[in-house]
Amino acid sequence: MRLFRKKRVLMLLFTTFVMLLFFNSNWMSWFYPIHFKEEIKLQAEEYDVDPYLIAAIIRVESNFKTGKESSKGALGIMQLMPNTATWAMEMAKLPEVSLDRIKHEVSPNVQLGTWYLSSLIKQFDGNRTIAIAAYNAGPGNVKSWMNKGLWDGQLETVKEIPIDQTRHYVQRVLYYYEKYTDVYDKF
Template sequence: MKRKKFRSRLLLLVVICFIVFLFGKSDWITKQLYPVKYNGVIVESSEKYDVDPHLIAAVIRVESNFQTGRESPKGAVGLMQLMPTTSDWIIERANLEHIPAEKLLHDPTMNIELGTWYLNHLLSQFDGEKVKAIAAYNAGPGNVSKWIEQGTWSGEFATADDIPFGETRRYVQKVFYYYNKYKEVYPKL
């Protein structure tokens, strides 16, 4: 009987300690759930191209979960999942020296820089409206412009359910979920 009572008290103590640990270290746990890698590169590209670093981190999280070497079934490569044709277009428009696809696949610095340049371009194209730019990052700016012109989608997050492409609809929702989380967890990213 004493042994059973001892085990019950020990279990209760362990549970209480665990709960105290969770609440005491909730910031630590949150950062484990929402990690950001390549902070320096993200911040550097953010400052260079005037794009919110939280938005860059959110795109990377949704595109590759911060894992280099990713290639999509459609051929998009790297952390920010850039299509080779888009990368070539960015390199030409930004007057950058040619970057081989293999380097984009494995080099986080190059991939983040090109992806951030492209985000800046899309934000400029859509007058700084982040939701439209993020939809265009996934579906292409032509599709987003067409949806807005035809009245299919308003371009606002509140009406994201009206986005005709299911993949883009989910993409926008995920990116803004992580965008808001990263702003909360890493206010000074």
């Protein structure tokens, strides 16, 4: 009988500890971590982009793994295509940034990726959904879909994006964006 009481007390203590842990900490951040927060925050402020959106794109593009190169040649944690990166470096006037640095270093990759994302958001009059699609498929393709009436660029009609990969990409970025904004109180 005493052994049974000891087990019940230990189980009650353990359950209480686990409940306190979950209620007093941001345990969901274990499932939705954001790495490189300082760099993301710095570039988000510099280019006026929501840091959770940057984090969501990084999560979908590379899952925060540095030094990545996709099978199509996209570089770094924000997976910038070399032609896009070269164009963005010229437009953003970032002479100290190089393709090699973009591939291997977080700071220049996040800087250039955030600048590019900011330029897409401005190009599409603040519509982040269109900008996310353009980040994946290119602004020319997205404009073409919209001009042909294949997609109206609205959040509610994301399922109408004519290319499966881009449609899934936008849905995943929006999913992680929502999770990050729910899980984290502030960046």
